[in-house]
Amino acid sequence: MADTVSSAESTGSITYVGNTTRSKTTNLTADTSTFLKLLVAQLQYQDPLEPQTDTAFVTQLAQMTSVEQMQQMNKALSSSQAYSMIGKYAYAEVLNEKTGVTECYCGRVDSVVIKDSAVYVVVGENAIPISDVLQVYDESVISD
Numbered sequence: 001m002a003d004t005v006s007s008a009e010s011t012g013s014i015t016y017v018g019n020t021t022r023s024k025t026t027n028l029t030a031d032t033s034t035f036l037k038l039l040v041a042q043l044q045y046q047d048p049l050e051p052q053t054d055t056a057f058v059t060q061l062a063q064m065t066s067v068e069q070m071q072q073m074n075k076a077l078s079s080s081q082a083y084s085m086i087g088k089y090a091y092a093e094v095l096n097e098k099t100g101v102t103e104c105y106c107g108r109v110d111s112v113v114i115k116d117s118a119v120y121v122v123v124g125e126n127a128i129p130i131s132d133v134l135q136v137y138d139e140s141v142i143s144d
Contacts, residue, residue, distance in 0.1 A: 014113065014122055017105070018094045018129040031071075035064045075117070082112040082119045082130050089142060090121055091135040092128045108139075 039060065046052055092105045107123040114120070120127035 013125055014127045015125055016115070016120065016127045017103070018120075018132055032064065032068065035060075078119050078130060079112070079114060082121055085109045085121050085133070085136050086112060089137050089139065090123055090128070090133050091137075092121075092123070092132045093134055094128060094132045109136075 039057070042052070086109050088109055089107065090105075090109050093102050094105065095102050105123055105126055105128055109121045109123055111122045112119065113122055113127050115127075119130045121130055121133060122128075
């Protein structure tokens, strides 16, 4: 069963909505592996009469490390953002890929679930990808 909006995967009493087959985070291992392959190829095919300096390689390694750290920080910030929504009301629009219809979800965020590196906010019995949340508001907005 594909994890899409219309097939809504249910775990216990929570139904995961949204397209969970799309990549939510970048695979750091693949990025590092690709970088190292490129680095080896660069060394293999460089001009022996004009070799690249050690400084250039160190710079490339530092840039790769920097990218990895930014990706990890982005993941942590996404989780933090979701946790700050608990107890507030959220509005989300999720595209149902089978029907092509956008489904709307609105309600109080009860909890946060992290599944397969994707962050979801739980509204009622639905786990909604945080990337599909369009509005977050306090209860006082509703009661006015």
